[in-house]
Amino acid sequence: MSALDHDHDAPNDDPTSKPAAGPKPQKEDRHFVTALARGLEVLACFRSGDKALSNQEIALRCKLPKSTVSRLTLTLTKLGYLIHLKESGKYRLGTASLAIGSAMLARLDVRKLARPMMQELADLSRATVSLGTRDRLSMIYVENCHGSVALTLTLDVGSRIPVATSAIGRAWLAAVSEAERLDFMEQVRELDHVAWPGVRRGIEQAVNDYRTLGVACSFGDWQKDVNGIARAFQPGGELPIMAINVGGPSFNLSKEFLLEEVRPRLIEAVTRLESALSH
Numbered sequence: 001m002s003a004l005d006h007d008h009d010a011p012n013d014d015p016t017s018k019p020a021a022g023p024k025p026q027k028e029d030r031h032f033v034t035a036l037a038r039g040l041e042v043l044a045c046f047r048s049g050d051k052a053l054s055n056q057e058i059a060l061r062c063k064l065p066k067s068t069v070s071r072l073t074l075t076l077t078k079l080g081y082l083i084h085l086k087e088s089g090k091y092r093l094g095t096a097s098l099a100i101g102s103a104m105l106a107r108l109d110v111r112k113l114a115r116p117m118m119q120e121l122a123d124l125s126r127a128t129v130s131l132g133t134r135d136r137l138s139m140i141y142v143e144n145c146h147g148s149v150a151l152t153l154t155l156d157v158g159s160r161i162p163v164a165t166s167a168i169g170r171a172w173l174a175a176v177s178e179a180e181r182l183d184f185m186e187q188v189r190e191l192d193h194v195a196w197p198g199v200r201r202g203i204e205q206a207v208n209d210y211r212t213l214g215v216a217c218s219f220g221d222w223q224k225d226v227n228g229i230a231r232a233f234q235p236g237g238e239l240p241i242m243a244i245n246v247g248g249p250s251f252n253l254s255k256e257f258l259l260e261e262v263r264p265r266l267i268e269a270v271t272r273l274e275s276a277l278s279h
Contacts, residue, residue, distance in 0.1 A: 052090035110235045111143045113276050117269040118145040125262045127248035139169045164199050167218035167228035168245035174210035175232035214267045227253045231270045
């Protein structure tokens, strides 16, 4: 099923979109609270397209024993971070989780500054323009603007797409330090050794494109009917590197149009945004 059809996360057949546990703490770090980390893992495993998850589904995503997940979901439900649906026995995110996410987005000034520039790009390209940041092996969207045509990508705020195969994720990979990029690539390699050679080639090509073109590209790599380009930037204020992409159905957004017409305007928009953020 294509991202052109539904507002949900990346397709499950992409090896880099599979859930992966967060970074493991060093054994000597006695200040690390494992129970808290596991509770946060449970909340983080919910995606924008999920209506509800069972304990078994959460256990699979978090790579935790079902008995441990049962205790965590019970606790999180009592605190209001999850809601237990009695008919199905599943869980969905509660209002306490919503409050945390809403508070973060409200304080993310970069969204307010970026939106007018993103909308200009969306209108020009008749595509979807998104602002995102990395969360583990995914890029999570924090802002979206859509062009005037009816058929655009329907992924919205909160949606996730894989870092390794998407333009926005590859822009992030090209902008971070080599050490951080290699660490990420090792995580992807461990996740799927069979798919890794192709994924690695795509990342290496994207890094080279970023150096020569100023943008990272994904032409049918994330989904065969989707093209996109992206550029990363440092938002400041101790925030992690973010990126803006322009993407849409390949029959509407050709590789040539994106590189020749949209690319210079995307670079200009990100440069203007960086200047505004610096002030």
